[in-house]
Amino acid sequence: MKNQIVRCKCVDMSVEGQGIARAGELVVFVKGLIKGETADVKIIAEKKNYAYGIIDKLIEASPFRRESDCPIAYKCGGCDYRHIEYNYQLELKKQVLKNTLKEYEIKDIVPSVNTKYYRNKVQIPFRDHKMGFYRKYSNDIVEFDDCLIESDIANKIISDLKHLLIGKPYEDQIRHIIIKHGKGSGEVMVAFVVRSLAIDLREECGFLTKYFPSIKSIILNLNTSESNVILGTKEKLLYGRDYIYDFYDGIMVKLSLKSFYQVNHEMMEKLYKRVRELSELNEESEVLDLYCGIGTISLYLSRFCKKVTGVEIVPSAIANARDNAIFNGMDNAEFVLADAGKDMDDYLKDKDVVIVDPPRKGISRQLIDSIISCKVPKLIYVSCNPATLARDLELLKEEYEISPIEAFDMFPHTVHVECLCQLNRKR
Numbered sequence: 001m002k003n004q005i006v007r008c009k010c011v012d013m014s015v016e017g018q019g020i021a022r023a024g025e026l027v028v029f030v031k032g033l034i035k036g037e038t039a040d041v042k043i044i045a046e047k048k049n050y051a052y053g054i055i056d057k058l059i060e061a062s063p064f065r066r067e068s069d070c071p072i073a074y075k076c077g078g079c080d081y082r083h084i085e086y087n088y089q090l091e092l093k094k095q096v097l098k099n100t101l102k103e104y105e106i107k108d109i110v111p112s113v114n115t116k117y118y119r120n121k122v123q124i125p126f127r128d129h130k131m132g133f134y135r136k137y138s139n140d141i142v143e144f145d146d147c148l149i150e151s152d153i154a155n156k157i158i159s160d161l162k163h164l165l166i167g168k169p170y171e172d173q174i175r176h177i178i179i180k181h182g183k184g185s186g187e188v189m190v191a192f193v194v195r196s197l198a199i200d201l202r203e204e205c206g207f208l209t210k211y212f213p214s215i216k217s218i219i220l221n222l223n224t225s226e227s228n229v230i231l232g233t234k235e236k237l238l239y240g241r242d243y244i245y246d247f248y249d250g251i252m253v254k255l256s257l258k259s260f261y262q263v264n265h266e267m268m269e270k271l272y273k274r275v276r277e278l279s280e281l282n283e284e285s286e287v288l289d290l291y292c293g294i295g296t297i298s299l300y301l302s303r304f305c306k307k308v309t310g311v312e313i314v315p316s317a318i319a320n321a322r323d324n325a326i327f328n329g330m331d332n333a334e335f336v337l338a339d340a341g342k343d344m345d346d347y348l349k350d351k352d353v354v355i356v357d358p359p360r361k362g363i364s365r366q367l368i369d370s371i372i373s374c375k376v377p378k379l380i381y382v383s384c385n386p387a388t389l390a391r392d393l394e395l396l397k398e399e400y401e402i403s404p405i406e407a408f409d410m411f412p413h414t415v416h417v418e419c420l421c422q423l424n425r426k427r
């Protein structure tokens with residue numbers, strides 16, 4: 001079957017953004033094919049019950065197909081939906097949510113305020129004399145001049161770094177370049193993930209800070225492991241501070257290299273506003289914010305309740321959160337360095353509202369059991385992975401009334417979407 005060409009009709013989209021196409025009994029996953037389209041597809045890999053294919057010839061195009069405006073759209077693995085009209089992207093994402101969270105009502109997805117240059121963080125691998133993104137399912141680097149979803153200043157810095165670094169004798173010492181851009185403050189952090197802290201980048205730092213005065217932090221991060229984890233533990237400050245500031249909704253926050261920060265600034269503000277509304281706070285409310293990062297949700301809510309406690313596992317994020325509470329004068333917000341998946345009973349007891357905003361793997365079984373046994377009255381679940389959200393809701397639905405699922409398009413042109421729901425204890 002491999003290399004054979006089969007005519008397929010695309011009947012749905014996969015969670016990864018591939019078209020799910022049928023040719024008789026055969027199911028083929030086809031990158032770039034859109035629901036409703038018919039194409040001649042070349043089979044590139046065969047599994048027991050399905051196959052993978054690539055479009056050989058498009059026979060009937062979707063009315064929602066458009067010419068991608070990105071020069072590397074069909075090579076780079078980043079934007080699976082760039083060739084699809086934006087409003088239809090939202091419909092497809094809603095359909096995937098409906099398929100994944102079958103039992104629940106799904107509200108229309110809130111569109112992104114900006115669909116271009118919306119990201120405030122970029123991680124660029126540097127190898128084989130190339131700086132760029134990985135081609136999907138490969139370690140090949142696809143170079144770019146102007147990534148249409150990264151921040152504009154990150155594009156410019158990467159473009160200059162190519163000239164500064166490629167061909168230098170120490171270039172193989174640099175594994176990744178990370179750029180964070182505080183969209184509210186304009187401040188920028190540049191980090192080089194390196195194999196040795198002895199690398200001398202004084203000249204490059206001088207150039208960067210001269211031509212990009214908004215750079216307030218340049219950091220070396222040492223990573224000698226051969227794993228896929230990007231950041232190592234040791235850091236060396238090359239310029240400025242080891243953090244940048246940002247502002248959202250009148251709150252100033254400190255952000256370190258290792259601290260999580262939502263990538264779409266405008267949508268972060270929309271999401272937090274809705275978290276506040278669903279939390280239904282009053283001046284007596286006590287809130288627990290699990291997986292709190294640098295405390296952005298905690299600080300946002302602290303203005304509308306009696307007390308907030310944030311819990312987070314990354315030490316630099318908790319240090320940022322504590323500083324953030326101090327310089328915003330929010331003395332009703334406290335932060336705890338702990339694993340939110342374990343032994344949370346003492347924190348859960350007597351809280352009026354608990355917020356969970358876990359990483360993609362969702363929340364632990366132990367935390368779910370504690371939420372139920374501590375009789376948490378209201379839970380607000382923020383999720384970046386509908387599959388683990390569905391799994392966790394399944395365990396909570398006996399005890400909790402689950403509101404319709406709301407979704408925010410934090411990540412236009414990709415398959416990802418941020419979900420939010422409110423759970424109220426039944427008795």
Ligand SMILES: C[S@@+](CC[C@H](N)C(=O)[O-])C[C@H]1O[C@@H](n2cnc3c(N)ncnc32)[C@H](O)[C@@H]1O
Pocket residue numbers: 259260261262290291292293294295296297311312313314317338339340341357358359384
């Ligand atoms: C999706 S982020 C949410 C952060 C924050 N709520 C925000 O909106 O910026 C998830 C956070 O959970 C943290 N985290 C991951 N595993 C954890 C654990 N077991 N216990 C506590 N925090 C954890 C990560 O470091 C990250 O900051």
